[in-house]
Amino acid sequence: MFSTRIKIKELLLSEKVNYQATVMGWVRTFRNNQFIALNDGSTNNNIQIVVALGAFDEATLKRITTGACIKATGEVIASLGKGQKVELKATAIEVLGDSDAEKFPLQPKKHSLEFLREIAHLRFRTNTFGSVFRVRHALSFAIHDFFTKKGFIGIHTPIITASDAEGAGEMFKVTTLPLDGSAPKNEDGTINFKDDFFGRSTNLTVSGQLEGELAAMAFGNIYTFGPTFRAENSNTTRHLAEFWMIEPEMAFYDLEDNMNLAEEFIKHIIRYAMDNNREDLEFLAQRLDEEEKQKPQNERSEMGLIEKLEFVINNNFERITYTEAIEILRESNHNKKKKFQYIIDKWGIDLQSEHERYLVEKHFKKPVILTNYPKEIKAFYMRQNDDGKTVAAMDILAPGIGEIVGGSQREERIDKLVERMKEMHIPTEELDWYLDTRRFGACPHAGFGLGFERIVQFVTGMGNIRDVIPFPRYPKSASF
């Protein structure tokens, strides 16, 4: 029976003393042959276990190494030392799992994030990743909490999908056909999928949006929160081949309703983490602070992590149109002095990272919602504005990360939608099921997509997206 154990977080929080308790966890350090720092993942704070001289045999003490799993029972007492309020005076210690100190790669010292990424299966046991993944969980919970309280229905959209026409990116093929060249072929040399598992070509999903729209046409407000796959050869600090995405879709919403929801949503989940994971965020803030000190003065951020999150919660996001953004950029000294690699000269061009960063980090110094982009640079399903040039799109740009949300009011007028699909060479036959939303009881609706790992990055302050998902998948990397 293991249920008698008390979690270290609870034990430390209560500050009660003079009672018997059992703790279980993994040894961080064993100092002076006397003090064990034990961690069980409930908090970054360790419980100090005091080992009385002569109370345990030498052989047992030798097995208490960094990484070993132990069970310790004893009396919780007020600590005689300075670093903690309470500690456990052990009367019994059982080694549940040995850890060979010569082979265990984690040491009681600072490790680089790059090294820890190579041992992703063990990095959970560090303070940094302990905090990151507790915060990740809090955000995940807060997302379901937010939408549930608003009466949204969570929809599980398919992970294997037949449509490959969404244009959201390169897809991973799903097949059971042999890969040695013996798969059946059509006359033109392409693979014949008639005898494949699904009887047709299938892929891993790049977005649940189209299916989500179907559900919104029945439930009104829905959201999806699931894994998404992109086979893009992207090697950056903010892209993954497998990531989690939140995609709400709302009937009877226009672009402004959509923006209001997205802003309220982001603020809610950040506030939830601030209220429930303060200790972890403070640890991450300190970590980031030390990292920033290594940088030259002009590259350091003006705000600490906690400060930044509070600022985002307490201020309105800046809302401007694409056209206004182009004006601001064109008139900026930065542009006039030709400091942009891509000079802003005319309306219609897509904004580069440097431009987005300038708007968010230099000009407004807060999250920015950009709206009404030229239709040429946006997806087919976005609603065309009356000017004939722009669509009702909105992107939310966050400092340090860039695009965190992409959304739009959807084109509910079937003639306009089909016309746009043809212009963009999107096969209407394949998406006939999607067009049914516009044939039977179409209504104005809107939605957006938010990359979960990007918001986790923003809230934890981690610089590389590979460090906010337990086992990251990216080009040339699918270990563990």
Place this chain on the structure above:
RNA sequence: UCCUCCUUAGCUCAGUUGGUUAGAGCAUCUGACUGUUAAUCAGAGGGUCGUUGGUUCAAGUCCAACAGGGGGAGCCA
């Protein structure tokens, strides 16, 4: 995919204009120490210098290709 930097002990790094036996701190091991906080002190072990090929009397050091990693860009969330 493109640009750029990097790869030396388990980890983080030093290694001079190419020149004998490649160093440090931490970790590990052995011993000491009973109120430590990434404990401390003494000692010990630990390296095909990313891989392959080339230049040279001589390569950790110079050149090339490849692999892996960091940063930036593109694609995007």
